[in-house]
Amino acid sequence: MSIQKKDDVTYELIIKTAKRLLFKEGRFNVTTQEIADAAGINRTLINYYFRSRDALFELVLQNAVEEEEKRREMIVFSNLPIREKLETFIDYYFEQAKKYPYREVYIVTQMNSESICKLNNKDHIKRLTEKFFLELEHEMEKGNIQKMEPIQFVLNFISMLILPVCMRPLLQNSFDLADEGYDNILANRKEVILKSIFKN
């Protein structure tokens, strides 16, 4: 968008509000009117700044995907040893998850949209994963991690990290836990995950 020149506070406010309703409150079929009300602005401004509802949502989605990629790269390119890499990744995830717990879920629900598949630079991904997988295999050789296909290890790790957050309503309800109780459980996840993954 090249419309805004001096005052883009409204522009940012709309995006921020849309993200909040989508990624934090999980209201995936929120209307433009609801976004406008939550932002305390006139609904027409959404069309003024973003042309259409779809354009706004597309922007927010792309932004979310880029954040995911950024996180993914971070874990590989840092020169920390494996354990510290994973710890950093966990901290980073929980930090973002506190703000936007449903970001990944929303991305999944929008994955059919073709516009989302263009991003992944395949060569880049290949290099990323291969580098990280080698590090994992090396760590398995050393006996610090149980031997398995690296991709399976990553799936285990990502799963244990993300699912208790993104399915919190279902899980909290299933075990009949109060907010505080579930918060405490989440606060212990980092340690639990690390202990589950590393043998020593």
Place this chain on the structure above:
Amino acid sequence: MSIQKKDDVTYELIIKTAKRLLFKEGRFNVTTQEIADAAGINRTLINYYFRSRDALFELVLQNAVEEEEKRREMIVFSNLPIREKLETFIDYYFEQAKKYPYREVYIVTQMNSESICKLNNKDHIKRLTEKFFLELEHEMEKGNIQKMEPIQFVLNFISMLILPVCMRPLLQNSFDLADEGYDNILANRKEVILKSIFKN
């Protein structure tokens, strides 16, 4: 609904189609027209059999929640040893996930709806989880499972089982995998999970 008397094939077809679009294809904001088209019926029939869109969706949602509860109870009430219990649960999950991979995700996105919170018989849940948690602690004492809070063990287990399925689009895209490749990975999940959870 007490409307249908002789012919409830249409009634069931509508539910089946709605479930397919919601839980299998993940189109969470599908319209009644789209459901009708997919089912090859007139849209008005949805109102005829279910009164309103909301009523249909509510029915499908309740049904999904009940299936979840059924699965949860199954794992506790069977008199199998822990390992076999978990194995049975894994098999059962994958069997249903092949049909409806997004069922849990949809439930999560609808958790704000008050109607969903009425179901959980709290005493029942308490008894279920306490019984199962005791079994887990016993298994930890025997050294077959790493010691941790039982709830954390369950979270680990559920996470490793569900997330690779319900976030398949995101993960498959992230690692740039073809359908067949990801299918193979999923096929190995059972063994991977069991090896990750049990020490021997």
Place this chain on the structure above:
DNA sequence: TTTGCGCTTGACAATTTTGTCAAACATAAA
């Protein structure tokens, strides 16, 4: 102050989605 430019607003139109209803249809019983 006046002018210009971007921002904001309310009213309106267009579109999409949902709900209603009377009539047509199918089929089995009388």
Place this chain on the structure above:
DNA sequence: TTTATGTTTGACAAAATTGTCAAGCGCAAA
């Protein structure tokens, strides 16, 4: 063949959501 009951349909109405537009507003520069 009628009759009755339940099913299906298309047309219409209602509601909700989105998009457009001209006019008004705020504020800085001339």
